[in-house]
Amino acid sequence: MVDNSVKGKTAVYGVIGCPIEHTFSPAIHNTMAKTLNKDMIYEAFRVEKDNLESAIKGAYSLGIKGLNVTVPHKVEVMKCLCDIDKRAKVIGAVNTLKYTENGYVGYNTDIIGVYYAIKNKGFDVKGKTVLLLGAGGAGNACGVMAADKGAKMLYIANRTVSKADKLAESIRAEYPEIKTLSIDDIYDIPNVDIVLNATVIGFGENKGLSPIKDTGFYKNKGVEMVFDAIYSPWETQLLKDCRKEGITGINGFDMLVYQAVAAEEIWFDEEIDPQLTEKARKELSDFYRENN
Numbered sequence: 001m002v003d004n005s006v007k008g009k010t011a012v013y014g015v016i017g018c019p020i021e022h023t024f025s026p027a028i029h030n031t032m033a034k035t036l037n038k039d040m041i042y043e044a045f046r047v048e049k050d051n052l053e054s055a056i057k058g059a060y061s062l063g064i065k066g067l068n069v070t071v072p073h074k075v076e077v078m079k080c081l082c083d084i085d086k087r088a089k090v091i092g093a094v095n096t097l098k099y100t101e102n103g104y105v106g107y108n109t110d111i112i113g114v115y116y117a118i119k120n121k122g123f124d125v126k127g128k129t130v131l132l133l134g135a136g137g138a139g140n141a142c143g144v145m146a147a148d149k150g151a152k153m154l155y156i157a158n159r160t161v162s163k164a165d166k167l168a169e170s171i172r173a174e175y176p177e178i179k180t181l182s183i184d185d186i187y188d189i190p191n192v193d194i195v196l197n198a199t200v201i202g203f204g205e206n207k208g209l210s211p212i213k214d215t216g217f218y219k220n221k222g223v224e225m226v227f228d229a230i231y232s233p234w235e236t237q238l239l240k241d242c243r244k245e246g247i248t249g250i251n252g253f254d255m256l257v258y259q260a261v262a263a264e265e266i267w268f269d270e271e272i273d274p275q276l277t278e279k280a281r282k283e284l285s286d287f288y289r290e291n292n
């Protein structure tokens with residue numbers, strides 16, 4: 001049967017990273033393309049660290065309209081861009097590139113991703129005491145989101161406290177209510193409404209572990225909700241512990257979908273109908289759970 005779906009004018013998008021074989025981004029974007037009836041395809045490209053600059057130049061020459069950027073390129077790629085969005089500069093990392101006539105412009109849509117992952121489950125950081133665990137790429141996005149969206153108090157706890165200090169420094173000018181601490185000292189915090197986990201504890205070789213070792217923490221501190229940026233495994237030890245304590249836990253899958261939708265809004269320069277997003281999110285989530 002002839003497949004005439006990809007034509008000369010079909011727009012090409014993609015994700016670069018290394019490794020990249022595990023990525024779910026093509027499934028998300030190609031599903032969204034069908035949902036939105038866009039003439040586009042989205043591919044995954046494995047790009048080694050040493051080839052990053054030539055890959056970006058090549059992608060631009062080929063007219064690739066937009067790229068997502070994942071580990072390990074989110075910081076280094078900033079050197080290859082003609083401009084960087086203000087929020088991405090504060091985070092210090094870029095996950096979305098948009099083709100313009102001067103070169104690629106960089107954005108970070110992880111802030112929007114984590115915000116809607118929480119909000120669409122009925123939670124908001126506004127006026128709350130937030131404990132952020134982690135100060136890497138995802139941690140920076142979660143921290144800037146908490147500050148932007150009006151958290152009353154933000155604790156940033158990280159294994160390496162200097163990285164938490166660096167993140168605090170970048171947002172303190174606009175948002176002074178921040179304290180940094182070692183992840184081992186979180187038990188000394190008087191009260192916490194919302195926990196955001198952006199460490200790798202619970203993922204990969206750390207599967208089965210939780211960054212909060214004392215499960216009495218949730219009741220003692222008055223925790224309402226815990227968000228874990230991890231979505232593989234679907235329910236981390238952290239989220240299992242919350243469930244046992246009767247506390248709402250949200251995993252990172254919706255963050256993944258919403259950051260992708262936010263990237264498409266930048267690429268297409270249009271707002272995507274939330275009902276279409278919700279339909280695609282549900283299909284993708286059901287598929288992912290069945291197949292992982």
Ligand code: NAP
Pocket residue numbers: 071110113133134135136137138139158159160161163183198199200201203229230231252253255256257259
């Ligand atoms: P990253 O930049 O490498 O940061 C890793 C974080 O984990 C750092 O805060 C690091 O602390 C901490 N960490 C590493 N090993 C630790 C240990 N043994 N004990 C305590 N803390 C430890 O990684 P990232 O890109 O931010 O990703 C973090 C997590 O978020 C990953 O699990 C990733 O899968 C997830 N994520 C999810 C989404 C999504 O859309 N749902 C998007 C991005 C990332 P140090 O600073 O001390 O090293």
